[in-house]
Each structure stands twice: as structure tokens, then as C-alpha cells.
Amino acid sequence: xxxxxxxxxxxxxxxxxxxxxxxxxxxxxxxxxxxxxxxxxxxxxxxxxxxxxxxxxxxxxxxxxxxxxxxxxxxxxxxxxxxxxxxxxxxxxxxxxxxxxxxxxxxxxxxxxxxxxxxxxxxxxxxxxxxxxxxxxxxxxxxxxxxxxxxxxxxxxxxxxxxxxxxxxxxxxxxxxxxxxxxxxxxxxxxxxxxxxxxxxxxxxxxxxxxxxxxxxxxxxxxxxxxxxxxxxxxxxxxxxxxxxxxxxxxxxxxxxxxxxxxxxxxxxxxxxxxxxxxxxxxxxxxxxxxxxxxxxxxxxxxxxxxxxxxxxxxxxxxxxxxxxxxxxxxxxxxxxxxxxxxxxxxxxxxxxxxxxxxxxxxxxxxxxxxxxxxxxxxxxxxxxxxxxxxxxxxxxxxxxxxxxxxxxxxxxxx
Numbered sequence: 478x479x480x481x482x483x484x485x486x487x488x489x490x491x492x493x494x495x496x497x498x499x500x501x502x503x504x505x506x507x508x509x510x511x512x513x514x515x516x517x518x519x520x521x522x523x524x525x526x527x528x529x530x531x532x533x534x535x536x537x538x539x540x541x542x543x544x545x546x547x548x549x550x551x552x553x554x555x556x557x558x559x560x561x562x563x564x565x566x567x568x569x570x571x572x573x574x575x576x577x578x579x580x581x582x583x584x585x586x587x588x589x590x591x592x593x594x595x596x597x598x599x600x601x602x603x604x605x606x607x608x609x610x611x612x613x614x615x616x617x618x619x620x621x622x623x624x625x626x627x628x629x630x631x632x633x634x635x636x637x638x639x640x641x642x643x644x645x646x647x648x649x650x651x652x653x654x655x656x657x658x659x660x661x662x663x664x665x666x667x668x669x670x671x672x673x674x675x676x677x678x679x680x681x682x683x684x685x686x687x688x689x690x691x692x693x694x695x696x697x698x699x700x701x702x703x704x705x706x707x708x709x710x711x712x713x714x715x716x717x718x719x720x721x722x723x724x725x726x727x728x729x730x731x732x733x734x735x736x737x738x739x740x741x742x743x744x745x746x747x748x749x750x751x752x753x754x755x756x757x758x759x760x761x762x763x764x765x766x767x768x769x770x771x772x773x774x775x776x777x778x779x780x781x782x783x784x785x786x787x788x789x790x791x792x793x794x795x796x797x798x799x800x801x802x803x804x805x806x807x808x809x810x811x812x813x814x815x816x817x818x819x820x821x822x823x824x825x826x827x828x829x830x831x832x833x834x835x836x837x838x839x840x841x842x843x844x845x846x847x848x849x850x851x852x853x854x855x856x857x858x859x860x861x862x863x864x865x866x867x868x869x870x871x872x873x874x875x876x877x878x879x880x881x882x883x884x885x886x887x888x889x890x891x892x
Contacts, residue, residue: 493786504759523540523766542768549577557572570585573712583762599655600706601631625716631655644666649676663705677702709727713770717754718792721783755767824845825844828868
């Protein structure tokens with residue numbers, strides 16, 4: 478491990494992209510075999526899939542998607558983990574409870590969630606003291622960051638959330654080097670420290686997550702002194718991507734395979750198009766394969782200026798679950814995707830729902846390069862078949878629809 482402030486965590490981060498891809502897909506074959514042998518859910522969902530079937534991204538894209546939104550149901554049907562975990566609860570290190578409830582297993586590996594890499598990029602180093610304000614109560618964020626700090630050799634103040642006055646005093650007296658937590662709570666602590674005259678200048682770097690970090694808020698936080706970087710993670714997967722000091726998108730971490738798919742489907746979208754984040758993890762104890770997070774993002778072109786060579790994404794761009802109800806019927810993104818599959822002439826589509834005069838109306842706006850005779854009528858017939866609802870079709874030219882990941886745009890005014 479190199480010691481420079483802005484250096485890479487290890488040689489994996491700067492390897493040739495082709496070497497990384499080969500290593501990931503070699504490991505994925507082993508992971509598929511392991512998941513099928515040890516996790517009943519994957520034994521069923523991947524029945525008939527052999528390791529040789531997933532030797533590249535095209536093979537991976539043929540596997541079924543498991544949706545985060547289904548975890549509550551799956552875990553209720555087959556407690557405690559829906560058959561997705563490869564170890565029983567008593568052989569894990571910890572079991573967390575996220576809202577839902579969703580039970581999140583932590584494996585036995587050091588830094589099982591992978592946060593050391595993001596912490597290192599944010600400036601944390603062995604021998605430093607970290608003030609960790611993520612919650613330690615039932616949910617995994619506090620332990621996730623603490624495990625990453627321990628892997629780096631950092632000591633941790635397990636501050637958790639709340640108790641602002643006490644935390645300001647602790648920072649002033651113990652002089653931690655860095656902060657982990659939400660950006661909003663960092664702002665509260667720094668502002669309160671200034672109000673009461675407490676010296677919080679020891680905080681030289683911060684890794685924040687779980688909330689948006691708009692440029693204005695980052696600038697405000699950094700006016701107090703610390704360099705503030707962010708990461709993208711989930712309670713199921715751990716670290717997914719993180720900022721480097723270049724601040725040019727978020728770099729995908731080394732032990733996951735990330736795809737961007739059309740919302741509601743498992744179909745990968747072209748580079749740069751906004752879609753749903755789907756992650757395959759190589760964690761052995763919770764081997765999630767093609768796990769649809771419900772979050773929107775997009776892949777950025779090229780490599781980071783910092784020298785790390787993995788894929789970069791724009792970060793969190795909203796939620797992918799755009800299900801809505803029209804005339805008493807639920808309409809889902811996967812139904813719009815069915816229309817696209819039936820009509821390959823359509824590059825992208827967006828279902829606009831409005832209610833002029835108080836009556837619900839659906840209009841499917843379709844990007845096409847050239848309109849063959851009768852195409853709108855054929856698309857409208859497919860739309861009716863897919864949704865059991867009548868809708869209008871509007872053809873537009875390539876690039877007209879916004880690149881924001883929206884498949885269903887509900888423009889009705891409610892209430």
C-alpha cells in the first residue's frame with residue numbers, strides 16, 4: 478500500500494481495465510457455483526446456469542435480476558435472509574436490521590463491506606483517529622465504516638448520531654483527524670463548534686454518504702477546513718463506488734461488477750445513458766448476483782484523472798422505481814420495456830401520464846430514427862396489450878427525450 482496522500486489504495490485500482498475485467502469474470506464463475514451450492518434462492522433462480530455461462534458481460538446480462546424491493550417479501554417467505562445468504566445467522570459476524578424490516582448479514586472477512594478503499598481515497602491513514610457518526614443502532618452504517626477504519630489501522634470514536642453538544646466537546650478534546658457520517662450532521666457539528674468557540678480544526682478530511690452533497694454544501698463544509706469526499710453504498714452491498722481527490726465522478730470499487738440497466742428490466746443501456754444500478758458482489762457470505770438497487774446513475778466515459786482505472790459513475794441520481802397507477806391500474810417500467818423489445822425501431826421511450834380535464838391520459842413518447850407507415854398504431858396496440866390500458870403514441874427524433882432515467886413520467890397534480 479502506498480503512502481502518498483492522493484495515492485491509490487493498492488495495485489488493483491490502477492491495473493489495466495482488460496485485466497480487471499478478466500479477473501472479475503473469472504471470480505464470477507466461482508461465485509455463481511458457490512451461490513448455487515450454498516444459497517437456496519440462487520440454487521433455484523440460477524438453475525441450469527453454469528460458470529462458463531457468465532464469462533463476460535453479455536453472459537451476466539442473461540441472468541435474472543434480484544430486486545432490493547423484493548427483499549422484505551423474500552425474507553418473510555424464507556426467514557431470515559430469503560435464502561440469499563450462504564451462511565446461517567449464527568455463523569455470521571453480525572446481523573443488522575434496516576427499515577422494512579430487511580435483515581442484512583455481515584460476513585466474517587475483515588472489512589467485509591469494503592470501506593477501507595473509500596476511506597483511503599478520502600485521506601484516512603493508519604494511526605489516525607476517526608470520529609464516526611453513522612448510526613450504531615441496528616442498521617449497519619456505523620459498523621461498516623468502523624470495520625473499514627480498522628482495516629486501515631485507524632482508531633475510531635463510535636459517536637453515532639445525535640448528542641451534538643457532547644460530540645463537539647469530544648472532537649475538541651480528542652482531536653480526531655477525520656469525520657465519517659452524513660454531510661448534514663457534519664455541518665451541524667462544525668457550525669455549533671464555531672458558535673461555542675470549540676476548536677474542531679483537527680478534522681482534516683471527511684467521508685460522507687447517505688445524503689446528497691451538492692456543490693454549495695461541499696464548499697460550505699470545506700470552508701471550515703476539512704476536505705470532503707463522498708461514497709455510494711447500500712446496507713445490502715456495502716461500498717459500491719467512491720470519490721477520489723480528482724472529484725470526477727465516483728469510481729466503482731474493485732470487488733463488484735456494476736451494470737446500468739433500463740429501469741424495471743435487466744437490459745443494459747449504452748454507456749452514458751441513465752438507468753438503474755445493478756450490482757453483482759463477490760462477497761462469499763452474501764453472494765448477491767445481479768442485485769437491482771433501485772437507484773439511478775450513469776457510467777461516465779474514460780478513466781479518472783487520479784489514475785484509478787475502474788468504471789466511473791455519476792453517483793446517485795434518483796430512484797428507479799417509477800410505478801404509478803392509471804385509471805385504477807398499476808403501470809410498471811417493465812411493461813414499457815416490453816413495448817421496446819417488441820419494436821426494435823424504438824431506441825428509447827418515456828410514458829407520460831397526465832390528466833387534462835381530470836381524466837388520466839397516457840402518452841408513450843418514442844425516439845425513432847425513421848417512422849415506418851403504421852408504426853404508431855402498432856406501438857399503441859402493444860402498449861394496450863402490455864398495460865391493459867389505452868394510450869397514445871408520439872414519435873420523436875433521436876436524442877429528444879431527456880437522459881434522466883425516467884421511463885414513466887407522472888405529471889399529474891395530486892391533491
